[in-house]
Amino acid sequence: MTDGSVPFKRKLYDLLEDTGRNRIAARTLRQFLLGLIVANVAFAIFETVPAIQAADGGLLSKLQLVSGVIFLLEYVCRLYVADLHPPLRRYSPLKARIRYALQPDAIVDLIAALPLILIFILPNNAVTVVVIFRLLRFLKLARYSPALRSLLxxxxxxxxxxxxxxxxxxxxxxxxxxxxxxxxxxxxPDKLGSIPHAIYWAVTTITTVGYGDVVPVTETGRVIAAFVMLLGYALIALPVGIIASAFAREIHSRDFVVTWSMVARVPLFEALSAAEIAEVSKLLEAQKVRAGTVIAAAGDVADRMYFISEGQAEIRLQDQTIYLDEGDYFGEFALIHQQQRSVSVRAHSDCELLVLAAHSLQELMDRNPKLTHKILKEAEERTEAKLRGFGDLAVEELEQADIVYEENTAPEPDLFRPGQKDS
Structure with a gap:
């Protein structure tokens, strides 16, 4: 592979996996594929209706063909960049692609692309197989739905x-x-004359369906049926309760990991251990704001740091607007210095935020001298290095939106310690 092809491959990987900074393009592609999956399932359903099939003039078949080409292209592209996945980088490109192809997500992608290949291989009377594979494209939603993946x-x-x-x-x-x-x-004898016949009755009764085509006629049979009906409710609740509790635990674990990773990205907390980052994560408070709401106004005292868990925020400068997306943060220097905010941050869309207040962090630091030493040491090093971006925004916060400013050489305010200076 030539050196010139490496940047393209990396950009393609970032676009498909939404790991780069061009998040608008990645999410546009993601939404397009989501819509295409739903549309394909609808096409496969409508295509089985004789009236629609006779009236569309082959339009649905053409749309299915175009969709198949797109899904096949997506599968080939994902296979092409497979060796850039962190767990697969230690393997050769060929071995990495083979390992990736055996993963569940890749198998589902292959199933989504198979109908395009099968229509050229299978005879016309095997259309049922093609329809089944088209409907299986619904499984691709698991790649784009964290909730569905958590349920699985x-x-x-x-x-x-x-x-x-x-x-x-x-x-x-x-x-x-x-x-x-x-x-x-x-x-x-015709309905309950054998245990296999009675099993059918037991299944419909325990599942509380009760078709009514097989019912007991004796008093003893009715007593048994009443007991089995009541027992059916308890048996259904058992797996439902297990799945519900496991799903809630999975969602909580996923949210904690996401929150932990956002906090770990902040340079001020880079020196902290995993347990200490977890302690800081517990201080975060959830906040929802509507689009257009000012999250942090210029001139206000900067005493809070914000993480964007969902939505998009904007920072309006004199000559441009900076957009911060999910996973980004701003206001790190609010935890270090007591000063006024130099710019306003507004919710570009409805946002869900996680807020870390300086006084909450201070209370944690008062209880943990070791943590205090680490944070203040990192704060002092960052102040001495003058890692400033634009007023109270750090360079790293601006780099999230591909904006890099020259370091501010103006004198820095005193290190943060609400109500007092660091001695």
Whole structure:
């Protein structure tokens, strides 16, 4: 591979994985693929309606063909940049691509591209197979939906408990079917004359569906049926409760990891241990603001740092506007210095913020002298290096939006320690 192809490959990887700074393009691509997935599922459904199929003049087939080309191109591009994934960088390009191709996400991407290939290979009477693969494109939503991935992870983590539930339910179904067979076989030989026939009744009863096509006619059978109905509610609640608690735990863990990683990115906290960063993360308070709301106004005392967990904020300068996206932060120097904000930060869209107040951090530092030493040492080094961007904004905060300013050589205010100077 030539050196000239490396930047393109890196840009392609950042675009597909949303890891670079060109987040607008990456998210536009992401939204386009999401819309294409949903549209393809709709196309596959409508294509089976004879009236629509006769009236569209082959339009749906053409749209499916174009979509197949796009999904195939996406799969090839993801395979091409597979060796740039951090876990796969230690392998050769070929081995990295083979390992990537065996991952669940890559297999789903391949399934989404297969219909385009199958329509040229399979005979016309095998259209059902193609339709099934087109509907399986719905699985690609798992790549773009953190909630769906969390649900799948929750189910996978509780698979042993769910298997235990399945064994219990199977045992109850078998026992209920056997009892009903013993009681009702003579009265209803055509419906409950064998245990397999009774199993059908037990399944519909325990799942609370109750079609009503098979019902007990004896008093003993009705008593057994009433007990099985009540037992069905408890059996359904068992796996639901397991999945719900696991899903809530998974969401909490994911939110903690995201919050922890955002705090760890701040240069002021780079010297802290994982446990200390976790302690700082606990101080964050959630705040929601509507689009157009001023988050931090110029002239106000800078005593809070903000992390953007969802939405977009803007910093309006004299000659340009800086946009900060999800995962970005601003106001680090608010935790170091007591001074007025030099610029205003406004919510460009509805935002969910995590706020770290200087007084909350100070209270934590008062309880932990070791933590205090680390933070104040880092603050002093950053002040001596004059790592300033624009007023109270640090260079790193501006670099998040691809903006880099020359370091401010103006004298720095005293190091932060609310209400007093650092001795």
């Amino acid at each position: 992870s929750a189910i996978a983590s509780e698979r042993h408990a769910l298997m235990g539930c399945a064994v219990i339910v199977s045992g109850v179904i078998l026992m209920s079917a056997t009892l009903m067979y013993l009681v009702e076989a003579d009265d209803q």
